[in-house]
Amino acid sequence: MKPNQLFRSVPPVQTWLLATWLLLTWLQASGVAFGQGKPAANPGATLFEKQCYGCHNVGGGKKTGPDLMDVTTHRTRDWLHKFIPSAQGMKNSGDKFAVQLFSEFSPIVMPDQTVTPDQIDQILSLIDELSAKKQSFAPGGGRKLRKPTPKDIPKGRMLFTGETRLRKGGPPCISCHSVQDVAVLGGGTLGPDLTQVNMRRNDADLTGVLKSPVLPTMSKVYLKAPLMDEEVVQLFAYLQDVKGRTPQPTQNSSRFFVLGAFGSLMLLSLMNFTWRGRLRGVRKLLLRERQP
Amino acid sequence: MNVRLQMSMVFHLDKCIGCHTCSIACKNVWTDRKGAEYMWWNNVETKPGTGYPTRWEDQSKYKGGWESNGNGSVHLRASSKSQTFANIFFNPDLPSIDDYYEPFTYRYQDLFDSPEGPDQPTARPISMITGKPMNIEAGPNWDDDLGGSPIYAENDPNFTDVTPEEKEALFQLERMVFFYLPRICNHCLNPCCVAACPSGAIYKRGEDGIVLINQEACRGWRFCVTACPYKKSFYNWSTGKSEKCILCFPRIETGQAPACFHSCVGRIRYLGGLLYDADRIEEVMQSKEEDLVEAHRGIILDPFDPIVIEAARANGIHSTTIKYLQKSPVYWYVKEWKLALPLHPEFRTLPMLFYVPPLLPIMSTVQDGTVDMSQGGLFAPVEQTRMPVRYLARLFAAGNEGKVRYSLKKMLAVRLNQRMKNVGDIDPKLVSAMMAELDTDAEELDCIYKLTTLASEKERFVIPPSHREEAEEMLQEDLWGAKGEAGFGLLEKPVRGL
Numbered sequence: 001m002k003p004n005q006l007f008r009s010v011p012p013v014q015t016w017l018l019a020t021w022l023l024l025t026w027l028q029a030s031g032v033a034f035g036q037g038k039p040a041a042n043p044g045a046t047l048f049e050k051q052c053y054g055c056h057n058v059g060g061g062k063k064t065g066p067d068l069m070d071v072t073t074h075r076t077r078d079w080l081h082k083f084i085p086s087a088q089g090m091k092n093s094g095d096k097f098a099v100q101l102f103s104e105f106s107p108i109v110m111p112d113q114t115v116t117p118d119q120i121d122q123i124l125s126l127i128d129e130l131s132a133k134k135q136s137f138a139p140g141g142g143r144k145l146r147k148p149t150p151k152d153i154p155k156g157r158m159l160f161t162g163e164t165r166l167r168k169g170g171p172p173c174i175s176c177h178s179v180q181d182v183a184v185l186g187g188g189t190l191g192p193d194l195t196q197v198n199m200r201r202n203d204a205d206l207t208g209v210l211k212s213p214v215l216p217t218m219s220k221v222y223l224k225a226p227l228m229d230e231e232v233v234q235l236f237a238y239l240q241d242v243k244g245r246t247p248q249p250t251q252n253s254s255r256f257f258v259l260g261a262f263g264s265l266m267l268l269s270l271m272n273f274t275w276r277g278r279l280r281g282v283r284k285l286l287l288r289e290r291q292p
Numbered sequence: 293m294n295v296r297l298q299m300s301m302v303f304h305l306d307k308c309i310g311c312h313t314c315s316i317a318c319k320n321v322w323t324d325r326k327g328a329e330y331m332w333w334n335n336v337e338t339k340p341g342t343g344y345p346t347r348w349e350d351q352s353k354y355k356g357g358w359e360s361n362g363n364g365s366v367h368l369r370a371s372s373k374s375q376t377f378a379n380i381f382f383n384p385d386l387p388s389i390d391d392y393y394e395p396f397t398y399r400y401q402d403l404f405d406s407p408e409g410p411d412q413p414t415a416r417p418i419s420m421i422t423g424k425p426m427n428i429e430a431g432p433n434w435d436d437d438l439g440g441s442p443i444y445a446e447n448d449p450n451f452t453d454v455t456p457e458e459k460e461a462l463f464q465l466e467r468m469v470f471f472y473l474p475r476i477c478n479h480c481l482n483p484c485c486v487a488a489c490p491s492g493a494i495y496k497r498g499e500d501g502i503v504l505i506n507q508e509a510c511r512g513w514r515f516c517v518t519a520c521p522y523k524k525s526f527y528n529w530s531t532g533k534s535e536k537c538i539l540c541f542p543r544i545e546t547g548q549a550p551a552c553f554h555s556c557v558g559r560i561r562y563l564g565g566l567l568y569d570a571d572r573i574e575e576v577m578q579s580k581e582e583d584l585v586e587a588h589r590g591i592i593l594d595p596f597d598p599i600v601i602e603a604a605r606a607n608g609i610h611s612t613t614i615k616y617l618q619k620s621p622v623y624w625y626v627k628e629w630k631l632a633l634p635l636h637p638e639f640r641t642l643p644m645l646f647y648v649p650p651l652l653p654i655m656s657t658v659q660d661g662t663v664d665m666s667q668g669g670l671f672a673p674v675e676q677t678r679m680p681v682r683y684l685a686r687l688f689a690a691g692n693e694g695k696v697r698y699s700l701k702k703m704l705a706v707r708l709n710q711r712m713k714n715v716g717d718i719d720p721k722l723v724s725a726m727m728a729e730l731d732t733d734a735e736e737l738d739c740i741y742k743l744t745t746l747a748s749e750k751e752r753f754v755i756p757p758s759h760r761e762e763a764e765e766m767l768q769e770d771l772w773g774a775k776g777e778a779g780f781g782l783l784e785k786p787v788r789g790l
Contacts, residue, residue, distance in 0.1 A: 278384035282353055282391045283346035283430060290443050 044126030047119055048137065054214035055110070058127055059136030060202075064108055066101070070131045072124055084113050084120055138204050145229040148237035156238025157182070159231055170225035173235070176217075179242045191217070195242050203236075210235055294570040295593060295603040297613065297756075298481065298501035298644050299539060299563065300622040301553075302632045303474055304744060305650040306703065307560040310472035312336050312433065314552035314561075318476075321540070321551045327530025329395035329420040332432045333537035334552040336474045339687070340448040340462065341435040343473075345391040348523040349449040349636065355385040357484055357521030357639030364578045366640055368488055370518045376490055385518040386527075393430040395420040421529070438470050445470075450686040458680045469678040471650040473687075474560070476552060477524040477537035478635070478643030479503050481591070482573050485536070488519030493534075499758065500565070501644065502539045510534055521639035532788035545760070549753040559747070564620025564754040565613065566627075566644070567593040567604055577640045581690040584637040591642070592627045595620070608762075616756035621743055622646065629740055631699050633688035649684045649696055651703045652677060671708060671718075674700045702730050702740070709737045 048058075055064040071080070075097070083090050083098065087110040090098040102109065115123075130137055158164040161182050162172030173194070178187035180195040197206060210232045213219050227235070318334040337343040351357055355370040370385050398415035406413035419426045435444035441463065451459055461467055479496075483503050486494045493509035494516055496502070505516070505525070510533040516525040517534060525536045540550030548554065553561040568591045579587040593600045595617040605611060617623065625632040625648060632646035651674075674681070674697055681693050681700070689695040705726040712718040727733060743751065 275379075275382065275384040279353060279355070279386060279388075281388050282350070283342075284390055286342070286346060286443060286447055 042126065044122040044129075045137075047115070048123050048126055049208070049212075050214065051113060051115060052123065053137070053208070054216065054219070055108075057137065058130045059134070060205075065105060065110060068127055072128050072131065077124065080124060081117060081120055084115065086112050088112060145233055148233050148240065150237075152234040152237035153241045154238075156234040156236070156241075159235055160238055161187075166225065166231060167228045168225040170222050170227065179239070181242060194239060197239055203240075206239065207232060207236055293593075293600075293603045295567050295600060295607050295609065296501065296570045297499065297604075297609050297617070298566045298568055299479070299544060299755075300501075300566040300620075300626075300644040300646070301476075302562040302622050302625045302646045302648065304560040304562070304648040305471055305473065306648060306652075307558040307744075308336070308472040308474060308650075309558045310336055310338065310437070311557050313555050313557050314474055315432075317551040317555035318537075322538070323535075325528075325530075327528035328526070328535065330389060330392045330432075331526040331528075331535065333524070333526075333535075334474065334476045335432055336472050337433070338436050338438060338445075338470050339473045340441075340445040340451070340470060340683070341438070342444045342447055342449075343435075343475075344393070344432045345387045345523050346430070346444075347447060347449055349521075351521060351639070354387060354521070354523065355518055356523065357519075357636075357641060358482070358577060360578070360640065366577055368484060368519055369521075370488065371515070376488065376515055380490060380513055383514050383518055386514055387517070387523065389421070390430070393432055393434065394426060396426060396428055399425075438468065450683055453682040453686050453691060454680050455682075458682070462678075462680075467678060469652055471652060471679065473635075473647070474552075475522065475524070475635070476645065477503065477539070478522060478641065478645040479537075479539060480644060481568065481570075481642035482577055482640070484519035484521060484639075484641050485516035485525050488515040489513075490515055497541075500541070500544065502541050502544075503536070504538055504541070505534055505536055507531070507533050507535075521636065521641065522643070530788060544755055545758040547755050547757065549749075549755065553753060559752065562621040562625065562743075562747075562752050564622040565617045565756050566620060566622055567595055567600060567609075567617055569593055573642065577642060581638055582692045584640070584690045585633060585688075585692055585695045588634055588637055588642060589627055589630070592623070594627070595623060610757075610759050610762065613756040613759070616754050619751075619754045621747070621752060621754060624739070624743065629702065629736065630695075631702055631740070633695060633699060635688060636690070637688075638690035647688055648703070649688055649699055650679065651700050651707075652679050671704065671711070674704060698730065701726065702732065702737075705730055705732065706737045706740050706744070709734060710741055 052068070056066065056068050057063055059067065059069045061067055075083075079097075083095075087098065089112075091102050126137075155164070159166065160173045160177075160179065162174055166172065174182060174187035176188040176191035177194045178189065179193065201209065209215065209218070210227055211229075212226065213222050314334045315332055315336055319332065322333060323329070323331040332344060335344050343349070345354075348354060348356075351369060357369055358366040359369040360366050371379065396417045397420050399418050400415045402415050403413050416425050417428050418424060434440065438445050445463070454462075462469060479502055481501070483494070483496065485505075486496060486503065490513050491509050491511045493506045493511070495504060495506065497504060512527065512532040512534060514527050514534060516536075517523070517527055519525075520536075525534050527534050540548075540552075543550055543554075549561075549563055553563055572591050576584075576587040576591050595601070595604075595614055601611075601614055604614060622632070626646050632648045634643045634646055637643070677700065681696050684696045684700075685691050685693040705723065708718050708723050708726065712720060712723050727737070
């Protein structure tokens with residue numbers, strides 16, 4: 001290949017690729033969600049669900065953090081703009097209200113949010129809007145694929161216990177959660193007992209968590225392996241079914257302890273039996289025999 | 293005939309004064325290290341006594357040695373291969389540190405640091421393992437000179453054949469008697485430690501029969517500790533490997549006696565090479581208990597026999613070495629004179645450390661300025677020895693009293709012969725009658741006398757040259773082999789943990 005052919009040899013395919021990439025970048029930058037057909041109805045709502053809803057309600061009462069109904073009237077926009085990206089900084093600088101908030105919700109500390117001022121404005125205007133209408137925030141993910149039927153309950157249970165695998169490969173609920181009727185030893189204890197989860201969360205809320213968990217630990221675990229819509233319905237049906245049974249998480253943990261202690265004891269006695277002829281010392285025995 | 297060379301030893305117990313110099317020499321050279329504080333590759337025990345570790349001879353507890361199946365074959369007492377495999381992470385037959393003793397030192401700094409007060413400051417005893425203050429309850433020679441004998445000497449496992457009257461007499465204050473038993477690794481012909489090692493880390497050197505633990509291959513399973521009936525394999529808790537007496541092979545290779553031999557005050561130790569027939573080991577270890585000593589002696593070959601010399605040459609033993617073997621004091625004591633006996637041959641490992649049993653008649657009474665020479669006096673007949681022959685036979689001949697009695701009688705004959713020559717108050721008929729009984733002559737008795745009392749260092753330690761130049765040539769024939777097998781020491785320092 002001669003040197004001057006180098007420039008002429010750029011194939012037309014590569015030119016097209018470059019053009020497509022440029023177009024895509026522009027589409028993304030201008031906020032058009034490529035491939036979804038239409039942009040989200042309310043960007044504030046999407047943001048709120050993603051960033052805030054894990055800890056905050058608007059109108060639904062306290063969660064991990066305070067209810068944000070009417071927050072825009074209680075605090076100035078400036079204060080909110082400073083607080084959201086750097087809540088801990090505010091507390092450290094000695095802001096009276098920030099300190100009070102932190103002591104109220106201690107030991108949980110609001111993490112610094114990586115949101116742009118524009119995004120904060122979008123969220124705040126959503127809160128404004130909801131507060132004015134005295135409306136609670138309903139997460140967009142709360143819509144289910146279909147209505148759950150009684151057939152879904154055993155299927156949900158299988159999913160919960162991991163007997164059926166989650167289609168996308170996410171870990172089964174039982175690894176962190178327990179409900180009243182699973183297994184002898186109950187499930188994991190990292191997450192809360194879910195027996196009464198429907199008393200604590202409304203249906204839409206629960207469905208939202210199942211679809212796209214905003215809780216700090218769950219969101220990371222299920223980020224790449226979300227639940228399928230069908231699975232959401234089945235698990236929802238199951239959790240709905242166990243609703244009302246009395247959770248006894250304390251009993252669960254003590255049962256685990258007792259079983260563990262019993263198991264260890266059995267194992268130790270088995271070992272003691274297996275090696276019953278072992279050498280148990282000579283000199284000490286000699287002295288002991290000597291002393292009456 | 294598969295002739296091999298074994299560096300072998302004789303300890304003359306009649307000469308041992310129990311000074312522990314050998315133990316200290318060994319300690320200073322080899323086991324003055326972290327993890328080895330409790331080890332005494334060489335130790336000196338008082339007999340009767342329980343020794344170190346406590347009651348080590350009691351194999352119903354420690355499970356060491358070979359056990360005869362009754363039909364001729366033998367097996368390791370502790371475990372078969374499958375049992376070893378099943379118990380590999382928990383060997384159930386290990387002596388505890390308490391059975392050895394918890395090594396201790398004293399916090400001497402306390403003497404300098406304590407505040408002024410009405411009392412003298414004391415250096416508190418501290419454990420050399422934990423470094424914490426401790427109560428000293430035992431030591432490697434705790435029952436030295438019959439110390440604590442109601443507990444220790446009383447429980448000596450060798451009293452099985454002794455009558456209660458004899459035993460009681462032993463502990464009467466006026467008749468009390470004891471002797472010393474220095475012990476090192478026996479470098480056995482059929483070592484249990486080698487047989488028991490799951491890692492194959494223990495081996496018997498071809499050139500001189502020294503049994504060694506490869507520190508690179510040892511995985512610290514400690515089955516050798518259990519298997520050795522003499523409890524001369526020790527576990528180092530710091531390196532996580534087992535260690536044992538190496539018969540100071542770096543010294544032997546340079547023609548020097550091992551440290552414990554060299555430092556021996558009573559000059560009780562003899563070192564020399566023996567030729568033995570490796571093909572007959574299996575046959576010997578299957579002998580009946582009473583025949584064990586004779587069979588053991590039988591495996592040792594005559595270094596003057598031209599057939600043996602020829603076979604030795606064929607097996608790579610240098611012709612100059614043969615001359616050293618002919619002068620080997622061990623050969624003379626064990627094979628020719630039949631004086632030295634193996635310690636506990638019933639463990640069937642064919643130990644290559646032999647003991648001349650102690651002739652302990654000397655509790656003479658002096659009357660009118662002369663020693664009592666009557667029957668039961670200075671030269672009392674062997675039947676009247678204060679240490680019952682049955683006890684010595686349990687220790688040195690697997691219960692065969694004849695072997696011990698012969699040895700003791702011969703030593704008595706040596707004494708009588710010398711007394712006859714020097715003082716002249718012994719009836720020559722008595723001496724010649726003894727010679728006839730023992731099938732010996734004045735010349736042999738003279739030789740025994742000389743090697744026992746007058747031998748120089750060169751006569752006591754007859755160490756054949758190691759012929760490293762030949763070993764070098766053998767290695768060079770196979771350079772790749774040489775790369776794998778020779779070197780400057782450990783590739784990795786034996787340190788435990790990550």
